[in-house]
Amino acid sequence: MELQDTPEEWPVVATTTPFQGNKTSVRTDDVTMPDGTVARRDYQVHPGSVAVLALDERDRVLLLKQYRHPVRQKLWEIPAGLLDVPGENPLHAAQRELYEEAHVKAGDWRVLTDVYTTPGGCDEAVRIFLARDLAEAEGERFEVSEEEADMELARVPLGDLVRGVLAGELHNNCLVVGVLSLAAARAGDGVDALRAADAPWPARPFEA
Numbered sequence: 361m362e363l364q365d366t367p368e369e370w371p372v373v374a375t376t377t378p379f380q381g382n383k384t385s386v387r388t389d390d391v392t393m394p395d396g397t398v399a400r401r402d403y404q405v406h407p408g409s410v411a412v413l414a415l416d417e418r419d420r421v422l423l424l425k426q427y428r429h430p431v432r433q434k435l436w437e438i439p440a441g442l443l444d445v446p447g448e449n450p451l452h453a454a455q456r457e458l459y460e461e462a463h464v465k466a467g468d469w470r471v472l473t474d475v476y477t478t479p480g481g482c483d484e485a486v487r488i489f490l491a492r493d494l495a496e497a498e499g500e501r502f503e504v505s506e507e508e509a510d511m512e513l514a515r516v517p518l519g520d521l522v523r524g525v526l527a528g529e530l531h532n533n534c535l536v537v538g539v540l541s542l543a544a545a546r547a548g549d550g551v552d553a554l555r556a557a558d559a560p561w562p563a564r565p566f567e568a
Contacts (some may be wrong), residue, residue: 366405367562373398379470383407406484408564410454411534413472413542414464414491420515421539422462422494427510436514437532440486440530447564450487451557459497462513468494469557473541476563485563488538490554518542 371392379386384406390398415423427434441457443450451469458464472490476483521539524530528540546552558568 372552380450386388386517404482406482408484409440409486409487410450411438411486412458413488413489413538414458414466414494416494416515420517421521423514423516424461425512425528436530436534436535438535440537447567450561458491463497464494465497466491470554471557471559472538474561475537486534487561488534490542
């Protein structure tokens with residue numbers, strides 16, 4: 361058995377878009393099941409995202425605390441953002457988000473992991489990067505607005521975050537996946553065995 365996800369697409373006999381938002385939409389597909397019956401599936405169509413686990417020289421992770429209205433909580437998160445342009449290079453997008461949200465740049469980038477956030481109801485794919493060799497970015501800070509205007513910044517030891525995730529105190533999916541992936545990488549083949557920052561990403565193909 362090859363332990364790897366594989367592309368597959370069941371026949372769609374009808375599709376509609378009952379909602380079109382600014383960045384995402386909702387699609388309804390009538391999908392032919394293996395037994396020949398047709399089932400209706402509603403899901404969110406999403407452009408994809410990137411996230412950055414930025415690790416400083418003291419083994420601290422750069423965090424943001426931001427209000428998230430759907431869950432009515434302020435969540436500790438790692439910098440992240442949408443892939444606003446179709447085919448956008450995810451590394452370039454991650455570098456942009458790290459600059460805009462934290463005014464930080466990084467000298468070393470690796471792919472930490474790729475995930476689908478909610479594959480049962482959304483096609484969002486996220487690439488989570490590990491960024492090291494951090495330094496303050498040049499120039500003026502990016503002007504933020506709306507929820508981002510209320511963000512808090514912090515740098516927290518990785519070990520504290522692992523404990524917080526396992527204790528059920530931290531819930532943002534990119535933070536949880538990123539923190540546990542880094543801990544697993546260190547316990548396994550090491551960070552140097554992670555994929556290069558420009559590794560292929562079949563879920564969201566991009567230009568170099």
